[in-house]
Amino acid sequence: MERNIVLIGFMGSGKTSVGKKLSMDLKREFIDMDDFIEKREGMSVNEIFDKKGEDYFRNAERELCVRFAEAKSKIIATGGGVIKSDENVENLKKGGVIIYLKSTPKQIAHNLRHDNTRPLLAGGNKEEKIAKLMAEREPIYNKCADIVLDVSNINIEETIEKIKEILHINV
Numbered sequence: 313m314e315r316n317i318v319l320i321g322f323m324g325s326g327k328t329s330v331g332k333k334l335s336m337d338l339k340r341e342f343i344d345m346d347d348f349i350e351k352r353e354g355m356s357v358n359e360i361f362d363k364k365g366e367d368y369f370r371n372a373e374r375e376l377c378v379r380f381a382e383a384k385s386k387i388i389a390t391g392g393g394v395i396k397s398d399e400n401v402e403n404l405k406k407g408g409v410i411i412y413l414k415s416t417p418k419q420i421a422h423n424l425r426h427d428n429t430r431p432l433l434a435g436g437n438k439e440e441k442i443a444k445l446m447a448e449r450e451p452i453y454n455k456c457a458d459i460v461l462d463v464s465n466i467n468i469e470e471t472i473e474k475i476k477e478i479l480h481i482n483v
């Protein structure tokens with residue numbers, strides 16, 4: 313399968329962990345968008361939002377998605393907000409199959425209980441912020457996904473097995 317495997321979903325739904333392990337299993341290159349942008353900028357996502365602003369970060373995401381339209385055989389973990397732009401979704405779809413790792417605000421709040429690397433969830437009640445943003449994002453995730461995978465009750469290994477099963481990959 314030459315098409316990229318593109319993981320989308322809310323922050324803390326497991327895109328990076330699943331993508332990293334899947335890439336080792338399938339011996340394919342893994343790209344984590346946040347990580348790529350952080351390395352290029354020499355700053356954390358928090359610092360980029362703080363010093364350069366969210367628009368700057370979104371533009372870096374946009375440029376990467378343009379490149380992914382032409383890429384092949386990659387496993388890509390996107391940032392949770394990448395699907396807010398139709399142009400990004402089009403580019404990601406051009407190069408790959410889009411898998412939505414769907415989870416619940418409760419599970420995500422649990423996964424991110426010790427996390428302080430997400431500027432959009434900083435300050436205030438985290439679970440409330442997650443629920444509010446999820447309500448806005450959920451319809452978009454559902455709409456642009458080729459495959460929706462409920463990961464709220466399964467672990468990383470089970471998620472990977474399901475992905476291989478759905479994509480008919482035997483490794």
Ligand code: S3P
Binds near residue numbers: 357393429
């Ligand atoms: C964001 C998600 C984050 C990161 C940034 C903004 C979002 O990525 O890109 O903090 O808008 O949902 P993860 O989904 O990898 O946490």
